[in-house]
Amino acid sequence: GGKMFYSIPEHQLPKEIxxxxxxxxTDLGVTIHTSCQVQSVQTLFKQGYDSVLLSTGVLGVDEGLLLPCDETAKSDLIKGSDFLKGIKSTTKETLGDKVIVIGGGSEAYNSAFAAKNLGVSEVNLVCSRHTGSKEASPEEVDRAIDAGVTVQPSLxxxxxxxxxxKIEGVELFRIRSYGYDKENKLHYEIxxxxxxxxxxxxxxxxxxQNDKPGSDYLSVVxxxxxxxxxxxxxxxxxxEAMAAGRSVAGLIDKYLGGEGNLDETLAPPEKTIKPLGEPKGQNRSQVELNLVKQAGGDKVEIEKTLSPNAAKKEAQRCLRCDIVHQVHDYSLDTSSCTYCGRCVDACYWDAITNGYGYEAAAKKRKAEAAALEEKNSVYNYAIRILPIAIGLMILAAAIAKLST
Structure with missing residues (x-):
């Protein structure tokens, strides 16, 4: 509870709760020891513990929590040392258009730079946390990035x-928890x-293979x-933190001999509700606002929770926009979009995305509007000058008639 207790404001997460x-x-029998420093999981095993969970938080990212890497297809991979030794006889044709380098040390960045230098159009470096070998220097990292190497997130x-x-590539994803069973098989939740x-x-x-931390390292190996x-x-x-704790608790329970199933029924199952043919429109329940004084002295508006009656009313309100409004045709004014992303978050059906394509459409719409405005200005100018031209023609005809 350190991060939740000290970093999240009181009005967002009350300390009482x-x-x-x-x-x-603690009432369940859990003992909490504070002000303790643990530098090795082996120390805990020697004290008689059967399992260890590392949940050091964001501050522990650089303290040794190295993510494992799938090693099931090593025979199809090129070793970085062999690649660098034979770089003179290697060509772009032998590598192809897309190259992935796995690792995060000096050898990885040098291999990525060498591949890019050979003319490979796309080079990605994954598993970028330093693991084994020699750590990459800032110059090696900058040189690879300047050459066009894409470094994927280390997590x-x-x-x-x-x-x-045949190796087709790599799949990257974030995991909620992971660990090894008694057969040393890796388990994780995506x-x-x-x-x-x-x-x-x-x-x-x-x-x-030997790039594994020693026994004095906080590692999951x-x-x-x-x-x-x-x-x-x-x-x-x-x-997400609660979900991660529940996920890893199942893995630990299974490791210790349990079934690993920690599912609970906290509420009766919901009955299947048929879609409403013509739902009645209801306004959104209003949330009460409070003024809260911040550390700097400024006051900000904070939303309170809904009352029980308002919450029930809000839960009954239909959010199916596709049913409430029978949309047959629509148009988007992309020129007025500020790319705040609130419509993306609000759309229950994940039907809206905010990307570069949408931004490009907005620029195109603005360009079209500017072109139309220019065209209209020419037309308006012609309309204004037309009566003058007609008047001059009539005047010229009258003068010619008088002269004859």
Whole structure:
């Protein structure tokens, strides 16, 4: 509860509620030791513990929580040392258009730079946290990035993808928790909507088999050690932290001989509700606002929670915009979009995305509006000058008639 207790403001997470939650945990028999420094999981095993969970949070990212890397297809990978030794006889044609380098040390960045220098159009470096070998210098990192190497986030889990016994690329995703069972088999839970596939013609690895931290390292490289939370997934929400704790608790329970199933029925199952044919429109329940004084002295508006009656009314309100409004045709004024992303968050059906294509459409719309305005200005100018031209023609005709 350190991050929740000291970093989240009182009006967002009251300390009274947090203390009650912590007391519920201690009442179950959990003993909390504070002001303790643990530098080795082996020390804990020697004290008689059967399992260890590392949940150091964001501040523990650089303290040794190295993500594992799938090693099921090592035979199809090119070793970084072999690649650099044979660089003189290597050509772009032998590597292909897309190259992935696995690793985060000096050898990885040098291999990525060498591949880019050969003319490879796309080079991605994954597993960018330094693991084994020699650590990359700032000059090596800058040189590779300046050459056009794309460095993927260090918290991405890397899994090799094969098709018909041939390496096709790597799949990157964030994991909520992971650990090894008694057979040293890796288990993990993937966070939804974080999967990304990077295709490759050639994959170079600089992670050797012996690139594992020593016994004095906080690492998840042996049975009985698990990891979860922001330390492996990056900074996320309190809800995600709770989900990570529940996920890794199942893994630990299974490791210790249980079934690993910690599902609970906290509410009766909902009955299937048929879609409303013609739902009645209801206004959104108003949320009460309070003025809260910040540390600097400024006051900000903070939303309070809904009352029980308002919450029930809000839960009954239909949010199915596709049913309430029978949309047959629509148009978007992209020129008025400020790219705040609130419509993306609000859309229940994930039907709206905010990307570069949308921004390009907005620029196109603005250009079209400017062209139309210019065209209209020419037309308006012609309309204004036309009566003058007609008047001059009549005057010229009258003068010619008088002269004759």
């Amino acid at each position: 947090l203390n009650k939650e912590i007391k519920t945990i 991405d889990f890397v899994k090799l993808v094969k098709l018909n016994d 966070i939804n909507d974080t999967r990304r596939l990077i295709s490759a013609d050639t994959i170079i690895t600089t992670v050797a 042996q049975p009985g050690v698990f990891a979860a939370g922001d330390g492996i997934s990056g900074a996320r929400s309190v809800i």
